Amino acid sequence: MKIFTAEQIRDCDQYTIKNEPVSSMQLMERAAEACVEWISENCNHHRNFAIFCGSGNNGGDGFAIARMLYQKGFDVDVFTNMKAKFSPDAQENFRHVKEITGISVREFKETSGYRFDSRTVIIDALFGTGLSRSLDGEMKDLVEFLNLQKNIKISIDLPSGLMADTISDSEIFMADYTLTFQFWKKSFLHAETGKFTGKVQVLDIHLNQDYIEENETRDFVIDDEVIKSIFKIRSEFSHKGTYGKVNIIGGSYGKMGAAVLSTRAALKAGAGLTFTIAPKCGYEILQTSDPEAMFIEGGKDFIESFHIDETAVCGIGPGLGTHEKTAEGFLKFLKSYSKPLILDADALNIIAQNPHHLNLIPEKSIITPHPKEFERLFGKTENSFQRTVLAKDKSRELKIYIVLKDHHTQIITPEGMVFYNITGNSGLAKGGSGDILTGIVTSFLAQQYTEQEAAILGVWFHGRAAEYASEKHSKESMLPSDVINEFGNVFSVLNDKVRKLL
Ligand SMILES: NC(=O)C1=CN([C@@H]2O[C@H](COP(=O)(O)OP(=O)(O)OC[C@H]3O[C@@H](n4cnc5c(N)ncnc54)[C@H](O)[C@@H]3O)[C@@H](O)[C@H]2O)[C@@H](O)CC1
Numbered sequence: 001m002k003i004f005t006a007e008q009i010r011d012c013d014q015y016t017i018k019n020e021p022v023s024s025m026q027l028m029e030r031a032a033e034a035c036v037e038w039i040s041e042n043c044n045h046h047r048n049f050a051i052f053c054g055s056g057n058n059g060g061d062g063f064a065i066a067r068m069l070y071q072k073g074f075d076v077d078v079f080t081n082m083k084a085k086f087s088p089d090a091q092e093n094f095r096h097v098k099e100i101t102g103i104s105v106r107e108f109k110e111t112s113g114y115r116f117d118s119r120t121v122i123i124d125a126l127f128g129t130g131l132s133r134s135l136d137g138e139m140k141d142l143v144e145f146l147n148l149q150k151n152i153k154i155s156i157d158l159p160s161g162l163m164a165d166t167i168s169d170s171e172i173f174m175a176d177y178t179l180t181f182q183f184w185k186k187s188f189l190h191a192e193t194g195k196f197t198g199k200v201q202v203l204d205i206h207l208n209q210d211y212i213e214e215n216e217t218r219d220f221v222i223d224d225e226v227i228k229s230i231f232k233i234r235s236e237f238s239h240k241g242t243y244g245k246v247n248i249i250g251g252s253y254g255k256m257g258a259a260v261l262s263t264r265a266a267l268k269a270g271a272g273l274t275f276t277i278a279p280k281c282g283y284e285i286l287q288t289s290d291p292e293a294m295f296i297e298g299g300k301d302f303i304e305s306f307h308i309d310e311t312a313v314c315g316i317g318p319g320l321g322t323h324e325k326t327a328e329g330f331l332k333f334l335k336s337y338s339k340p341l342i343l344d345a346d347a348l349n350i351i352a353q354n355p356h357h358l359n360l361i362p363e364k365s366i367i368t369p370h371p372k373e374f375e376r377l378f379g380k381t382e383n384s385f386q387r388t389v390l391a392k393d394k395s396r397e398l399k400i401y402i403v404l405k406d407h408h409t410q411i412i413t414p415e416g417m418v419f420y421n422i423t424g425n426s427g428l429a430k431g432g433s434g435d436i437l438t439g440i441v442t443s444f445l446a447q448q449y450t451e452q453e454a455a456i457l458g459v460w461f462h463g464r465a466a467e468y469a470s471e472k473h474s475k476e477s478m479l480p481s482d483v484i485n486e487f488g489n490v491f492s493v494l495n496d497k498v499r500k501l502l
């Protein structure tokens with residue numbers, strides 16, 4: 001799914017109104033209907049709604065939602081600034097609300113005296129994509145007050161105070177759910193701003209498809225359509241050679257588990273042949289834990305020699321350690337190797353020891369740093385938006401793919417495209433999760449996916465497996481090995497998605 005800026009979204013609205021038999025009022029009606037449908041399907045324990053409406057079209061949505069919820073039998077109270085200069089569509093929908101005697105309309109300043117009982121849902125329709133500056137005065141106080149209430153909160157389109165495309169220092173409405181129209185907004189996907197949205201639900205309001213297809217963006221969300229266009233069904237006319245050779249290179253005394261997990265992930269993600277280059281101290285551990293993989297000795301307690309089969313795809317780093325002999329061997333290997341690699345963890349930490357090492361990374365390699373590793377490699381940035389900008393520069397400069405691991409991991413391509421992942425959960429915030437990702441991406445690259453495809457599919461796949469694992473074991477208790485055990489379920493779903501139905 002394309003991520004558009006607030007300006008592009010406004011253009012898209014206008015284009016739709018101009019080129020389709022739909023007026024702006026009808027589009028607002030469609031948007032409000034989509035919200036009300038979601039609310040009435042999902043709100044099983046609440047009957048009362050306190051709806052806060054601004055003077056722009058976001059407020060217009062709020063007034064229309066108020067009318068529709070009332071007509072469905074819910075109790076509705078509306079709060080607004082009755083003397084505001086409303087947008088024409090907001091004015092019209094406000095007029096309809098005032099005609100309904102069952103809906104009480106109050107001034108914003110009456111909010112503090114209102115009894116918010118536990119069955120009341122607060123709906124924020126104050127500002128949407130039209131917000132042009134930080135909240136101040138009455139609106140800031142209002143949002144601050146509403147944020148103190150314990151009630152369930154739903155934002156329409158965007159949490160008020162949040163800009164769609166950038167970081168803001170405004171007071172921001174803290175939503176439990178955000179019902180947003182048509183597109184993900186970039187700010188939902190970055191940690192500093194995404195924390196205000198709660199769970200995001202994208203509602204299709206059928207904006208013009210030609211506009212969406214023809215207008216360019218460099219930012220994308222990895223949705224089902226993206227995944228369907230990448231995933232290939234395994235051919236029956238195949239043998240183990242068809243699915244490539246993987247070399248996982250990692251492990252050191254005390255960190256053998258990382259190599260075990262990465263190897264197992266590569267195996268379970270479908271690679272044809274998997275080898276693990278590890279130190280001798282890991283021989284029995286690896287052969288017992290992952291008997292399907294073959295062992296190649298690379299040193300005694302840590303890896304020193306990186307003798308690699310050139311026909312294999314290499315994932316280097318899990319549990320590798322940064323012993324000076326390991327670093328020496330690794331850097332020597334990098335100097336003589338030119339095929340794309342997957343580099344993670346200690347492989348990145350060794351590279352980070354000297355900025356000149358960055359140029360040794362073969363072109364088209366995939367590196368998978370978490371924020372701290374990214375910082376060690378490329379330096380500090382002020383916030384995660386800036387970090388993405390820096391990552392784009394570095395991807396272009398070094399001609400590599402950067403998988404920037406975060407709550408919404410980003411895959412950044414040398415062409416400057418950013419793919420945001422929306423699968424996964426906080427159950428992945430545990431040691432070992434990254435090792436699995438390295439195994440998956442290495443495995444996919446060995447299976448003839450391109451670097452871009454392997455990175456995108458791998459990150460999505462990892463997150464989806466985590467979702468299944470958390471359903472069974474909870475985010476708290478799930479282990480990286482539980483995530484690996486869900487790979488089969490993810491493949492079943494993937495196969496169902498792309499299978500041609502009779
Ligand atoms: N245009 C359309 O056809 C559609 C628009 N929709 C809704 O319309 C919204 C966008 O509406 P608008 O463009 O009217 O913008 P908003 O409703 O977000 O409000 C912007 C209004 O507030 C003012 N404003 C901006 N920042 C302010 C601040 N910090 N303090 C006080 N006032 C401030 C602006 O001057 C403007 O009048 C979307 O988010 C969505 O909810 C939906 O109804 C779908 C259809």
Ligand SMILES: [K+]
Binds near residue numbers: 156
């Ligand atoms: K809003």
